[in-house]
Amino acid sequence: CVFEHVYFASPASEIFGQSVLIARERMGEQLAREAPAxxxxxxxMPDSGRSAANGFARISGVPYREGIVPNRYVGRTFIKPTQEQRRAAVRLKLNVVSEMVADKRVVVVDDSIVRGTTTREKMKQLREAGAAEIHLRISCPPIRHPCFFGVDFATRGQLIAHNRDIEQIRDFLGVDSLAFLSLEGLLSTMDRESASYCTACYSGDYRIDIEHPETGVVVGEGQGKMF
Incomplete structure (x- = not known):
């Protein structure tokens, strides 16, 4: 699961012999090459966007600062069971430092967008804090397909990117520009061969036959894009 490298794993860990922190920095570096601002x-976007933001800043030459401060006592928000709980958790979890962002053109680097709950709320707070421009950069491709292998986005309706193009997502989030790391760019940061990784949530290629829980249709390698 390449999403382990992108989001779930501790940056201090190794997966398949590869440092997660270094992989995430590489993602940020590649993102800066593909989508400068x-x-x-x-x-x-704390905390899991930190390594990618460091990589982005290094390649872009734009100074790195921390203008969004996490509350350590609130857990990850996208795995909260209800939308209202996720919204409440977002309000408690992250605080914007207005002195850092006021009248500034800011690049915000996050690791991923699943439902968009956290991201939309934080972009709104950045605007309220006086950010002149917000350029959102995501260090993985859009998550357009459900995961049937254990990650908590098992239905299409939960995914902000499923039926929206990039411009529609940008408008929904309220940012001046939005860009995602390409799938090819993401895989180029991995140490193993590209075919070693599950990329179903990005590509719709599930590799094995599996019954879609919403439709009952069996999908397999190369077939997931039909829903």
Whole structure:
């Protein structure tokens, strides 16, 4: 599961012999090459966007700053069971430092967008804090397909990117520009051969036959894109 490298794993860990922290920095570096932005500062969406933001800043030459501060006592928000609980957790979890972002063109680097709950709320708070421009950069491709292998986005309706193009997602999130790391770019940061990784949530290629829980249709390698 390449999403382990992107989001779930501790940055201090190794997966398949590869440092997660270094992999995430590589993702940020590749993202800066693919989707640069004119900005005054680069900041991460804590905590899992930090390594990628460091990589983005290194390649882009834009100064790295931390303008969104996490509350350590609130857990990850996208795995909360209800939308209202996720919204409440977002309000408690992350705080914007207005002195850091006021009148600045900011690049915000996050590791992924699943439902968009956290991201939309934080972009709104950045606007309220006076950010002049917000350029959102995501260090993985859009998550357009459900995961049937244990990650908590098993239905299409939960995914902000399923029926939206990039411009529609940008408008929904309220940012000035939005870009995702390409799938090819993501896989180029991995140490193993590309075929070693499950990329079903990005590509719709599930590799094995599996019954779709919403439709009952059996999908397999190369067939997942039909839903």
């Amino acid at each position: 004119d900005a005054d500062l680069v900041m991460p």
